[in-house]
Amino acid sequence: MRLLPKSRRARRATVLLATTALGVAVAGAAWAVSQDDPASTSSTTTAEATVGTYEETVTSTGTFQPAETAELSFAVGGEVLSVDVTEGDVVTAGQALATVGTETLEAELDAAEATLDAAQERLDSDTDADAADTQLAADEASVAAAESRVAQAEEALDDATLTSTIAGTVASVDIAVGDEVGGGSSGTTGGSDPSTSSSSSSSSAASGTGAQVTVITTDAFVVETSVGSVDLARLQQGLQAELTPSDGGDVVYGTVSSIGLVASDAGSGTATFPVEIAVTGAVEGVYAGGSADVSIIVEQHTDVLTVPSAAVTTTDGATTVTVVADDGAHVETPVEIGAAFGVQTEIVSGIEAGDEVVVPLPAGRGGGGDDEGEPGIRFPGGDFPGGGFPGEGGGPGGVPGGGQG
Numbered sequence: 001m002r003l004l005p006k007s008r009r010a011r012r013a014t015v016l017l018a019t020t021a022l023g024v025a026v027a028g029a030a031w032a033v034s035q036d037d038p039a040s041t042s043s044t045t046t047a048e049a050t051v052g053t054y055e056e057t058v059t060s061t062g063t064f065q066p067a068e069t070a071e072l073s074f075a076v077g078g079e080v081l082s083v084d085v086t087e088g089d090v091v092t093a094g095q096a097l098a099t100v101g102t103e104t105l106e107a108e109l110d111a112a113e114a115t116l117d118a119a120q121e122r123l124d125s126d127t128d129a130d131a132a133d134t135q136l137a138a139d140e141a142s143v144a145a146a147e148s149r150v151a152q153a154e155e156a157l158d159d160a161t162l163t164s165t166i167a168g169t170v171a172s173v174d175i176a177v178g179d180e181v182g183g184g185s186s187g188t189t190g191g192s193d194p195s196t197s198s199s200s201s202s203s204s205a206a207s208g209t210g211a212q213v214t215v216i217t218t219d220a221f222v223v224e225t226s227v228g229s230v231d232l233a234r235l236q237q238g239l240q241a242e243l244t245p246s247d248g249g250d251v252v253y254g255t256v257s258s259i260g261l262v263a264s265d266a267g268s269g270t271a272t273f274p275v276e277i278a279v280t281g282a283v284e285g286v287y288a289g290g291s292a293d294v295s296i297i298v299e300q301h302t303d304v305l306t307v308p309s310a311a312v313t314t315t316d317g318a319t320t321v322t323v324v325a326d327d328g329a330h331v332e333t334p335v336e337i338g339a340a341f342g343v344q345t346e347i348v349s350g351i352e353a354g355d356e357v358v359v360p361l362p363a364g365r366g367g368g369g370d371d372e373g374e375p376g377i378r379f380p381g382g383d384f385p386g387g388g389f390p391g392e393g394g395g396p397g398g399v400p401g402g403g404q405g
Contacts, residue, residue, distance in 0.1 A: 046324055049307045049355045054341045056299040058234060060275075062225030062243075064290045066218065067278070070166045071211035073181075074100055075159040080179045085213065089170045097213050098162045098175060105160055109153035116146035164215050171288075172214040181212065221279040221286055223254060225294045226264070226272035234298040235259050241277045246291040254279040256296060306344040311357045312337060322358040323351060330358055 078100030085097050123139035131139075175181065223243055227235065239256045260274035277294065279286070311321050312335070323333045335350030351357070 043361050045359050045361055046356050047308050047359050049305055049347060049351050049353055049357060051303055051305050051353045054301040054304050055297045057295045057297050058227060058231040060225045060227055060294045062223040062292050062294045064221050064286055064288060064292060065224055066216035066288050067220035067222050068166050068217045070164060070215040072162055073212045074162055075183055076105065076156050077182045080175050080177055080181060083173065083175055083177055085170045085173065087170055087173055091164045091170060091215060093164055093167045095164050096161050097164055100160050100181060102157060102160045105157045109157055112149040112153040116150050119143045119146045162213060166215055168215045168217045171216045174210060175212040216288060223277040223292055223294060225275050227275055228270060228272055232273050240297045242295040244293040246293060249285040252279055252283045252286060305347045305353055307347055307357050308359050309340060309343055309345040311359045312345050324356040324358060
């Protein structure tokens with residue numbers, strides 16, 4: 001068998017290998033494979049021992065949701081006089097969206113102010129007359145109650161104008177001029193998972209069945225997903241995640257922002273726990289409701305020496321690899337192995353980076369030409385902004401902690 005000249009230079013690159021239940025992402029050097037003459041039918045090839053960074057991941061699927069959703073309804077009743085926005089309009093926080101008639105509200109405010117004036121006059125009169133303390137106390141209570149009614153009437157008058165609580169895009173409008181609306185409520189949530197979002201209501205419970213105007217953020221997103229109980233213990237806030245849109249869009253990145261501790265059953269009989277991931281940085285081509293493949297990085301191993309797992313042989317408790325010597329001879333070399341990372345195996349001792357090892361090919365596969373490439377390997381394009389790994393510091397401009405070489 002004729003061997004090509006061997007390169008002793010260790011290569012460092014970023015490689016990502018995915019598994020189904022527990023994804024293993026590989027950031028390190030890809031195989032530097034030299035093969036026999038394409039005309040031959042060799043059953044082996046060679047590959048360099050390389051040093052790189054390996055990442056363990058938890059994988060799942062999820063859905064893109066707006067980072068904030070404001071479901072808005074009038075807090076007072078009345079006839080709708082104007083609707084000032086349509087679906088797709090961009091609005092700012094505090095912008096007027098619609099109004100209702102105010103005649104009744106103004107009359108209620110006038111009545112409350114008159115009651116306050118009367119209560120204040122009585123208190124002043126009794127004070128001048130040196131009335132008993134009990135009478136003055138009663139007068140002061142009447143004034144306080146009247147002031148409260150005035151404040152409520154003023155708030156109700158303000159509520160005759162429906163305003164947006166967030167900056168965003170109008171997603172739906174479910175009212176029209178002439179509609180009669182009852183007093184409802186408005187809430188703002190982060191995402192849509194009730195176990196992880198918080199909301200604030202501006203009035204009592206809504207009498208209707210849905211929001212009259214919905215505003216969402218279209219430049220900030222979260223991904224809502226879930227994991228099983230086995231993976232839950234490996235997660236913590238701040239871990240980085242790779243999010244691949246299922247429609248084939250560009251990969252985006254995020255960090256785990258919340259982890260639910262109350263399990264749900266989607267009907268499969270297996271309990272899952274909600275996880276929310278905040279998408280980091282500006283993104284394009286992402287839409288609310290779109291699905292995504294999620295890969296959360298839970299552990300990182302740096303400066304790991306590996307060879308293809310197929311190059312490792314264990315017989316009677318002795319583990320070896322076959323190293324190609326400088327003169328082309330094949331030397332069976334004892335090694336100590338560590339963890340397995342997909343199709344790669346860690347070498348703890350016995351060989352060095354750059355050593356070339358013999359890799360048996362699968363049965364029926366010869367030493368094809370260069371057009372076969374490097375099967376099963378892809379290079380991720382893009383950096384992880386923000387976030388971190390357990391026990392690791394984030395590295396700007398590349399995969400944190402691992403470098404880009």
